[in-house]
Amino acid sequence: MGYFPDATARALKTNRSNNLGVLFVDQTQSGLTHEYFSHVLNSFKVEAERLGFDITFISRNIGEFGMNYYEHCKYRKCDGVVIASVDFNDPAVIELVRSEIPTVTIDHVFDNRTAILSDNVQSMHDLVCYLYERGHKKIAFIHGEETAVTKKRLASFYKTCEELGIDVPDNYVKAALFHDPKSSALATRELLELSDRPTCIMYPDDFSFIGGMNEIEKQGLSIPDDISVTGYDGIYLSQVLRPKLTTWRQDTEALGREAAAKLIEAIVSPKTFIPRQVIVPGRLLEGGSVKAIDS
Amino acid sequence: MGYFPDATARALKTNRSNNLGVLFVDQTQSGLTHEYFSHVLNSFKVEAERLGFDITFISRNIGEFGMNYYEHCKYRKCDGVVIASVDFNDPAVIELVRSEIPTVTIDHVFDNRTAILSDNVQSMHDLVCYLYERGHKKIAFIHGEETAVTKKRLASFYKTCEELGIDVPDNYVKAALFHDPKSSALATRELLELSDRPTCIMYPDDFSFIGGMNEIEKQGLSIPDDISVTGYDGIYLSQVLRPKLTTWRQDTEALGREAAAKLIEAIVSPKTFIPRQVIVPGRLLEGGSVKAIDS
């Protein structure tokens, strides 16, 4: 054809924009600076572009009109949206997921919608078993906010401990926030002040662990001689610390790629597409932050 | 008005999309996972959204048609484009910059176009002076690839050394790559093998320094007792290492915000807008990676 394509005119005509929305917002407006999510997003972007789709960020209150997420997607005629790192209880998010726009969520399952999930059950099982094999029976767990991810990890933590005959006192389980070193520092202090101190602390993620690390150092303790620790995510940072952090590597590349592939499949084959949940395996990354102890 | 706005129809009619293009590509397809740039981009995104603009990623080869950057922008009717972390010698980039589409570049200046620049001259001056004050006179510099940024840093490095009466042997200056621990590791090894070894090594960025750190450890040397080091960027990682890395903090928040503000100003006020270069100051972040030595 002898003309230069114009996406707006084409979208107007066909009702297809070849544009995917990306809803990546966390509380602190730092979605993109979150290493785990920026890796997932990068992978999503690469795969989407390979399949001929552009990417637009979705947010609320764009310009003159105050729009919610769903309206913003309609405004931009997004063919589909990937949702991650948001408050999944937000009514605006739920409205979007329940709408006619295809969505894929990451790390959260909505009824009968497609979700890409990191294996939060297997991960906690493997980590706890790893600790148990090294003689740890007093294991504390600092978890993130009450999300679906946290619920799965907590359940898997308790279940695995039970299977191994490990007793978990209530005060060994502390609530903190994901990606927030401060709250993990606080929880760490409380754990260290216990009369019957744990021999190992599991953190909600590698980034949060930094808060715990600082607290542990401040108390004059050393890792792993005085206390063992594990992280979660396997971000670059975790492998650069000394000692290296023993953690769980989430396959961010696969998470993003799968999300893009499934979303686009839902868009181009709406009739044959079956919503499903894809579980992406990860693997334990052994560092030097867990000491083998005599039991 | 009684209808729901449709961006495609509006853009078709007005030739304004309220959409900004983002061209962020590095060699390794890892634009978003680059901590420095992901922070700049996040800040850009926040400011753009505040001013009512959406963001779309620009890349080549979208879908069926093979488009270059300029064509992709036209295809999406981007009102303007921010360009960073690319090969600024790429003809496709130059074509875009020379086009009628308003652009803002980060860390590179094109003739008579707007650019947002981190202060690469001041930074090297301050870092070298800091080292000099601590007795260092044998300072090696591992620099990134031959970009405008590198040229400025190199010139400032040589100039400051000259002013301070520091002699810089040619083999104290090594070429490596930005954001690439491997090449910095190699350069580090070469420096450590010199008969007249430097007392301090300056790295192209904090991330690359990790490669150097591993090499230094491998040789059984310790930082800062056996050798001092400085980084560049001031990413989170640098402040979590032990010892903390002495580095230069680039104000990513301001860089992104300024880029969005200037780009949007160029779009909404094309008649009164004057292209200019904005220099964003940074600051030295003192860590513990530089030892004071007797001279």
Add this chain to the structure above:
DNA sequence: TTGTATGCGTTATCAT
């Protein structure tokens, strides 16, 4: 097969 007219949703223009 090749060509031509219609309409997608919006805004701008023009007539009232």
Add this chain to the structure above:
DNA sequence: ATGATAACGCATACAA
């Protein structure tokens, strides 16, 4: 002022 209408660029449906 207010309201009807054409045009933006493309795809599609229909006519030749």
